[in-house]
Amino acid sequence: MRVTTSFPLGTLRDTPSEAEIISHQLLLKAGYIRRVNSGIYAYMPIMLRVIEKISAIIEKELNNIGCTKLLLPQLHPADLWKKSERWEGYTAGEGIMFNLKDRQGKEFGLAPTHEEVITSIASEIISSYKQLPQCFYQIQTKFRDEIRPRFGLMRSREFIMKDAYSFHSSGNDLALFYERVGRAYENIFKYCGLQTVGVEADSGAIGGASSKEFMVTADAGEDSILFTQSGSYAANIEKAVSIPSKPIPLQENISGWLETPQQKTILEVCKNNNLEASQIIKVVVFLAKFEDKSEVPILACIRGDQHINEVKLFNFINKLKSSNLLNLHKIEDKKIIEKNLVNFPLGFIGPDLDNKIIKENSNWDKTWTRIIDNSASSLSKFISGGNKVNFHKVYQKYSFASKDYLIEDIRNAKKGDKIKTSDDEQLKETKGIEIGHIFQLGQKYSEKLNAKFSDKDGQLKNLWMGCYGIGVTRIAQASIEQNYDQKGICWPIQISPFEVIIIPTNLKDPTQRELTEQVYKIFKINKIDVLLDDREDRAGVKFKDAELIGIPFQIIVGRDSVNNEVELICRTNNTKLKISANKLLETFISESEIMYNKYS
RNA sequence: CGGGGCGUGGCGCAGCUUGGUAGCGCGGGUGCUUUGGGAGCACUAGGUCGCAGGUUCGAAUCCUGUCGCCCCGACCA
Incomplete structure (x- = not known):
């Protein structure tokens, strides 16, 4: 391929401001992709070559x-997706599927x-x-x-x-x-x-x-x-x-109510009352919406020093009913709370929250579905919300097993946790x-x-x-993201758009021009993916572009042409070999073999 | 959907506070010079200032609305 006649590069001088991470910046700057709309890109010729290599x-x-x-x-007919019962979930629920109607009004999804x-x-x-x-x-x-x-x-x-x-x-x-x-x-x-x-x-x-x-x-x-x-x-x-750390037991003498004004978070409660997070049970309220339009309020409990894993929770709740769970959201919105609940003590909720606070005229299920994480189910003495604004209380001899609680792993594993009791190895x-x-x-x-x-x-x-x-x-x-440096992309040779780029430094020099053509021809005949940068630009421009687009090998045809010599440069480690043009092909093949073998 | 930011030539941006009819760098074109690390000089083309209303003698600039994009969060095979 020749840059001037068949392979325009389209590199940019400046980095487009829209790109945040390095790989995105480089794809745009080096001319691999062009943005057409949010999340929609054109793959330019040089990008297509990468895609084809990966393919x-x-x-x-x-x-x-x-x-x-x-x-x-x-373009898929909705009927097919309705048979698998995914149409609703993929359109109405998560809405991840683009969908449309044809002129007959028939529904389709992309x-x-x-x-x-x-x-x-x-x-x-x-x-x-x-x-x-x-x-x-x-x-x-x-x-x-x-x-x-x-x-x-x-x-x-x-x-x-x-x-x-x-x-x-x-x-x-x-x-x-x-x-x-x-x-x-x-x-x-x-x-x-x-x-x-x-x-x-x-x-x-x-x-x-x-x-x-x-x-x-x-x-x-x-x-x-x-x-x-x-x-x-x-x-x-x-x-x-994973296995959660051991909870720190609550002091024997503590009991009754704790006044906790404005202390809505675990951190605040701990700090103001000299408690450890693992002594508290956190109660998080969710609303589960199902495909059959039913809405189920959820009380999810977990130890205060742990976090709820909403994916695990979602999967567990989905298994409870025959209808598909469409989505699961924390109940936080004031309007929703007012519409469906009476005297809801948000921030001070305990595991024994009464079903009666769900309004009669609400279209929610009238009982809380109560779920507790493994990490907390065995605690019998703990602090939790008092179901009364500004109060927490000490729960004594509380048994989740006897209180309609479903016990399940709904906890986020985290770094530092152990995997087995028998093994001290920690998660990273x-x-x-x-x-x-x-x-x-x-x-x-x-x-x-x-x-x-x-x-x-x-x-x-x-x-x-x-x-x-x-x-x-x-x-x-x-x-x-794994292969770049300050100058640009450093493709692994297997998926690079070209294996090698030939850069003549001065095409007005007939010796260089002739040697360039000669080298290009030999490489092409030998089926090597070669790009010839035959632009009349200055050498510096071509060096910069070659580095930016990240071709693993560069052949510089320059002032040594008079001696029938060229340079072979490796992009990643910048090693330069000055060699006779007669030996170039053979040297290139052995050097590129080394690089190919690095990845196999 | 919530919070923040931005829409000015192909790209990066200034101008907006304090209204006077658009500018800089890069890029493009032509010519001459230069030629191993994003050249120099000269000339040149290219913009309904996102869009729609409004205020005003006059709007890129002020006001209202709207659309779009980016970032954070929520969300997410």
Whole structure:
């Protein structure tokens, strides 16, 4: 490719002010992407080459384990999503799916994911266990109406994703395949030059039994990961389970009421009354809204020194009813409180809060659904709200087990916690960018969409399914987050748009011009991804651009041309080799081999 | 949805407090010079100042409304 005739660069002199994190700034400044709207980007030619390289790595690894590529529609009929009972949740509830009507008034959604479509198609194709297992994948644009798009391609409303769906005759076969995909993913990320960690994860709205996320560790990450140094445990904070520290027992002599004026937080109560946070039980009120329009008020209790994990709470509440839980919010809004509750002592609520404070004419359930975290359920003497404004009280011989309380893990694990009682190893915390997620879906979708096969015994059974995603555009940006310096991007060679860039310093010099053309021709003939910066600009401009766009090798054709010599520069460590043009190709091949092998 | 900020040429910004009809740097074009680290000089093109009302002899500037974008939070395969 020549910069002047076929590959304009479009680099910027200044960093656009909209970008906050380094990878986003560099993508814009180096001309890889252009913003069209909030969360919507154009991938410029140089970006497309990165996307294609990543895609090729993914395809190779997936084909290796027997997956088959196809391409599914992006416009999905609502009917299909209603069959899987996700239409309401994805449109009205979380509202993550863009949806629209055609001229006939028929409803459609722009696909955020493809379980429904692939399951309905697979069920038409697969009729016998003899055809199983089967795994289809595609690399395609997905749409999600993100509540707040940010960080460029990290959380955008339109993004490229590889999604794969596997079909099996048994849960056991699914589990085996799931592991194979996990290993293929590790290869893919390694070949992309990324440092990743696999963590246990919440399966969220997709559902299913087991799921694992692959995280690029980076400070700019939106997820928190808890892990042990030894590698024995790693989980997303949404999912992580740990052993809480021991509570400090309450003094024997303390009893009765505590006047706690204006002390609404645990910290204030502790400070003013000489208490430890672990001696207090915190009661948080939530409202759960279900797909069948029912609204259930929740009392969630946890030890004062711990935090409620709303993902765990959401999942637990979702299991309590047959209807799908659409959303779960803290009850804080004054208008909502006034409308549904009488004399609600916000900030001073205790675990024995009466059901009678829910107004008769409220459309909420008339009893609190009471849930207590494991960490607090065994406490019998503790401080909590007195259900009276400005008062807390000492609860004695209180038994949650006998008081309609559901006992469950709804607690955030945190750094410093232990994983096992027998082991002193403590959890550490880091930030991560989710670039892959694999799920064992089980039979959730095949049941809903009636996707069956004939098993060996002649019986019709539901297909077992797995699904597996990789954020292709997200990998590109996450990779920059791990590979840059003051001058710009430093691509791992596997996913770099070009392997090498040729920079002639002065094209008016006929010797240089001729040598440049000669070198370019040899590289092209040898199928090396080479970019020729044949602009008539000054050398400095071309050096800066080459560094900014991050091509791993530069060939400088300059003043040594008279001796038939050029320089080969490595972008990452800035090593310079002055070599004869005759030996350039061979040297380049061996140097680039070294770099390729670094990641495999 | 709550809080904050910003909309002025392709990019980065000044001008707004105190109204007088738009400017700087970079980038683009042409010419000459220069040529191994974002060149110099000269000329040049390019803007309904987000949009709509209002106040005023006169609005980028003041007022009202509205739209959009960015950041923090809430939220989130």
